[in-house]
Amino acid sequence: MQTDTQSSTFSLTQIGQGDGVYISTYGCQMNENDSERMMTLLEMMNFRPVTSPDQASLIIINSCSIREKPVHKVHSEVGKYRKLKNLNPKLKIGVAGCVAQQEKENLKADIPLIDFVLGTDAIDRLPEVVARVRDGAPVVAARFEHQQPYHIETLVRNPGVSTFVNITKGCDNFCTFCIVPFTRGRERSRPLKHLLDDVNKLVERGVKEVTLLGQNVNSYESECGTNFAQLLARLSTDTGIERIRYTTSHPKDFTDELIDVMAEHSHKVMEYIHLPVQSGNSDVLARMNRGYTREDYLARAKRIFERLPQAVLSTDLIVGFPGETDEQFEDTLTLMREVPYENLFAFAYSPRPMTKAARFTDQVPDEVKSARLARVLDLHREISFALAKKYEGTTLKVLVERYDSETGRVQGRSTQNKSVYFRGSEQLIGATVDVRINEAFPLVLRGEMVL
Ligand code: SF4
Structure with a gap:
């Protein structure tokens, strides 16, 4: 098996020979964006996207670690392609994304049907990896490139009206429930000039709206010290883009400067903010290592609505975090009544490998988590229907x-x-x-x- 340490130069443009490629994508917008990037690279290699795995000679599962039993899901999806592989021994199967990054060689060892494993930092090595695999050598490419600058250009085949633009990758926050720092690596930001050029090129292709993408966009910092607020201002003034959105932001990095820039450039920076709170109780937030209290969060929300009265907030919530008491859970419900969330993504806590919270001994029983989740969803339904009527x-x-x-x-x-x-x-x-x-x-x- 070949690994990260081996590399060489290939003439890649004809390797696909017009063959079909099928990508199955799980998880977040990052993964959707990575799948688009992979498909663009594969089209450059003369592969042809197909809508069904039985038309493909290359199948890639772009996996997600956020939900429960992620490795099990990869096992079961690869298993579905066993028959196709028996019928067509030339069929190659790869696993990309967070499970690939997390499991590395173990995944290949556990599922021999897989021909290659492609970590989240190795997307741009896909052409080389596919070339090697087609030569008959299985590959595991899952090393983090911490020292490399984050220089990528947005690759999108048909950007349409609205498209994603990566501005950061990785995360340094290590929330105790989250596997992302282990699957996406340390945080890195793209250079400011690259982003301005990238967005202007997309505008030339007819794009009207970009969504800036990162695990924690508002800790963006360019090589010359430009912060996220300043990046928004520069994109507003120095590019022809009509609308700018971004996701996801972290409450602890949501500065007054950012709110002011959004207000000053409100004709371009859209007034929708996804601001994940996770819990309404300060002690739970501390155990989650979120870096803010309930009071900090409420002060941020208040400031946002003072400067941006039309703003719409959405959030993420975890119920049944280890040690969460009934009283602490009630704080989440009262916070939901204080902050008018128009959209909300709520989850019952479930442990992730490598994370600190997975080792906490005071796990909450499943039936308690389910009951709390139902109450959150019921309350949100009631609040969001009432809020919608204002439109x-x-x-x-x-x-x-x-x-x-x-x-x-x-x-x-x-x-x-x-x-x-x-x-x-x-x-x-x-x-x-x-x-x-x-x-x-x-x-x-x-x-x-x-x-
Ligand atoms: S900020 Fe926390 S929840 Fe978000 S990606 Fe980083 S570690 Fe995960």
Whole structure:
């Protein structure tokens, strides 16, 4: 088996020979973005994307470690392709993403059907890895490149109206429940000039909106000391992009400067903020190593709404973190009543390998976690339906993303990241139009274009 230490130069552009490639993607926007990057690289090698694994001679599972039993899921998905591999011995199967990074050689040893393992830091080595594998040598490429500068260009085949742009990778925060620092490595930021050039090139290709992507975007720091607030300001003034979004931000790094820049450039920086709180209790937050208290968080939210009255907040919550008492859980419910979250992603805690919280001895019973999760979801349903009603009768600026010829409707997103549906035509794609909202639900608004 070949490993990270071996490398050589290949002429890669014809290796695919027009063969089909199928990528199965799990997990977050980072993984979706990595899959798009892999597909772009493979198309450059003359592979052809296919929609079904039985049309492929290369299958890649882009795996996720966030949910429960991630290795088991990879086992079961690879198992589904055993028959295809028996029928076509030339079929190559690779596992990429966080499980690949976490398990490395173990994954190949456990599942001999796999031809290559590609860690999260090795995406750009995919052409070389595929070339080696096609020569008959299994490869494990899962070493972190801590010393390498983070220099990548956004690779996207058909960017459309809106696309992702990576600005940071990795995370240094080591929240005690989270596996990301182990699967994505130490945090690194892309150079400012590269980002400005990248976004301007996307604008030339017709992109109207970028979503800046990273595990913790607001700790971005360029090689010359530009921080995230300053990056937003530069993207607003020095590029032709119409809309800027970002995800995910960390409450402890959400500075006044960032809020002020969002207010100053509100015509470009969209007023939707995903601000994961995780718990409403300060002692639980301390055990999670989140770096802020309930009071800090509430002060951040207050400041955001003072400067950005139209802002929409969403959040992530974990219930049943080790040691969480009934009273501490109640603090999460009271926080939900204080901060008007329009969208919320709630999870029952489950231990992840390598993390500190997995070793905590005061794990909460599953039935308690399930009951708490149900209460959070019930409360959120009640709050979010009430909040949605405020949009009825208002007029929102909507960037149109797609047209459905069957219904004659278009779909776009408002500045607050609401999906808005209304009657329109294909010619509207890429245009920003005013839409009066007639009917509002937590995730979807329906209306009519104001002419
Ligand atoms: S900030 Fe915490 S939760 Fe977010 S990626 Fe880093 S360690 Fe994980």
